[in-house]
Amino acid sequence: MLILVIMLLFAIFAIAALLIDIGMARLTQARMQSVTDAAAIDGGWQMALGGDQTAVRNAVATRTDKLFEIWSPKRLELENGYDLDGDGILESSQTINTNSLGEQIRPSLNHNPSNEPTGDIVLGDYDGNSIPTVLPGLPNGYDRSPAFVQDASNPNSVLVRLRRTNEQNIQGGTSDGNLPYLWSRGSLMGFGLKGQGIAVRSETIAKLSPATAVGTAVSELLPPVLSAAIPLAEVVSESFDRDSLMTFSDSPEIGSTVIDAPNATLAGIGYLPIAKQMSSGQWQVIGFIFANVTADSIVPSTPAESGFLYANITSNLANIQDLSDELIEANQSLSGTYISRAPALTRSQQIHGVSP
Known part of the structure; x- marks a missing residue:
């Protein structure tokens, strides 16, 4: 009986050790995911302001650096051991390398100016209706097409990656070392797996969607x-006739009523509601552009070009009451260079495993 209890204890301790290591990997994943989520949103806001791709990449990298200053795990490495399985690779020993103990892991993202699809920061077009059947994390590399296709010329999305996969020579990308197995090192797990550690990665895509509301300019x-x-019609044709302006004084959100009467006195810089005559015959707001309106002209612009550092718009439909399908379709179908957009997370996932 005593022998049986001892054997069971070995099994229980081995399972518990593995669960602790997996739990640490999940915790690391969650923290990495929080970083990529926030960084992608910051990059998306730079796109919404009208910043160029350099500004977008700088915003992503800056947010990542700031978050890793607040939270940064300690680097824990094990000494090299012996080639136990004859593959020419030294498995990690049981001894912790004290020379690296306490050093913080602070990844420095590659800005990926050539916009390589494998990069840390990738600009492109995201189509949620074309999600690939093979999810990231399987041995298909980092190609996310047809759902996400890299395009730095006129992107609507930004993809951000963090990797602890020990990968080398990633085009436009970086990778830190795998998470080492600690508690599981005393288990019967294969020597090769113990030496490899646990590969952890996170990936987020933030997409710009047509703005649905504008907040109060409190600053x-x-x-x-x-x-x-x-x-x-003026936006679609890009004619922007000053005499076409209509009267608007309702809440700055889609569905608000627009009065079919000329507005000849308006002048200013800001978000200009887009009006469409709905099937009911009523004119309603379906979106926004950013423009400089003078007594003689309407000049489309961006907040960044006009000196604004922040944007106070949202693409969230959930907070607006009583929206008809016609209104939602009209908003979501808006396209073109001058349409005001706001970012939202469209694809956020934690990925683990040995392969990309």
């Missing part, structure tokens, strides 16, 4: 909403 750093609306 000079935030652009205001202009008290007029421009017909959708």
